[in-house]
Every structure is written in structure tokens, then in C-alpha cells.
Amino acid sequence: MLGKSHFIAGLALGSLISWPAAVSAGITSLLPDIDTHESTVGRLISPVSWAIEKTIGHRNLFHSIWAAMAVYLACQFLPYDVSLGVLIGYVSHILLDAFNPAGVRIFWPVPFNLSIPVIQAGSILEYLMIVPIAVLILLKGVI
Numbered sequence: 001m002l003g004k005s006h007f008i009a010g011l012a013l014g015s016l017i018s019w020p021a022a023v024s025a026g027i028t029s030l031l032p033d034i035d036t037h038e039s040t041v042g043r044l045i046s047p048v049s050w051a052i053e054k055t056i057g058h059r060n061l062f063h064s065i066w067a068a069m070a071v072y073l074a075c076q077f078l079p080y081d082v083s084l085g086v087l088i089g090y091v092s093h094i095l096l097d098a099f100n101p102a103g104v105r106i107f108w109p110v111p112f113n114l115s116i117p118v119i120q121a122g123s124i125l126e127y128l129m130i131v132p133i134a135v136l137i138l139l140k141g142v143i
């Protein structure tokens with residue numbers, strides 16, 4: 001999935017809780033891709049993301065449920081809806097990436113690859129399915 005798809009989906013899902021949750025979910029939905037220097041967040045700190053990509057690899061630790069839990073626990077000092085948004089954003093990223101043929105190693109280092117290979121990143125299908133659904137959820141949150 002593209003960063004903008006992750007952001008919109010995280011924003012939309014978080015908006016079901018509150019607007020602070022929407023913002024934190026949107027931002028956090030970009031975080032798992034810190035493990036690749038080609039991502040939105042990876043380009044911001046490319047030496048770090050490059051090092052992670054070369055040592056741990058893309059869609060491994062940072063796309064696992066363990067990383068989601070660690071980030072959520074690290075944000076417990078934030079208001080509840082904001083930290084819940086963090087969890088929603090991070091998990092939404094992992095689940096959306098599971099729809100990519102490459103899948104995610106959700107229980108890394110356990111060699112189980114969660115993959116429901118229906119959407120290629122950047123494909124027209126991504127735009128036709130993910131973005132309109134996210135916009136509808138977002139509109140539901142506004143109304």
C-alpha cells in the first residue's frame with residue numbers, strides 16, 4: 001500500500017473514535033514503513049530506515065503485532081483516545097499490507113507470512129477499493 005492509502009485509512013478509522021484519535025491514527029499508520037528507505041517516513045530519516053531495512057528487513061519486526069504493542073505501550077502517557085488512535089493506525093497499516101502479495105510477518109520472527117494477495121501497491125485496485133472505503137468511513141465520522 002502507498003503511504004497516502006495508509007494515512008487515509010488510519011485517519012478514517014481513528015475518526016470513528018475522535019478527531020485526536022484520527023490524527024494520531026493517521027500519523028502512526030505511516031510508522032511501520034520506517035523499515036524501508038523508500039517510504040514516506042523512511043525518507044524523513046533515511047539513514048535509520050536504510051539501516052533497519054538492511055539488518056531487520058522490510059515487513060518483518062516493524063510490521064509485527066509486537067511492534068504495534070510496543071508503540072501502543074510507549075504512548076500510554078498520552079490521552080486514552082490518542083493512544084488508542086496510535087494502536088489503530090499501526091494495526092491498520094499491518095492489516096492493509098497483508099492484502100499485498102508480499103504480505104507481512106505479523107508474528108515475526110515466527111516464519112508465518114500473513115498474505116491475502118488481492119491488491120498490488122499503487123495499483124488501480126488500491127485506489128478503487130481502499131480510498132473510497134476510507135472516505136466513506138471518514139464521512140461517517142464527520143456526520
Ligand SMILES: [Zn+2]
Nearest residue numbers: 032033063097
Ligand atoms: Zn508497510
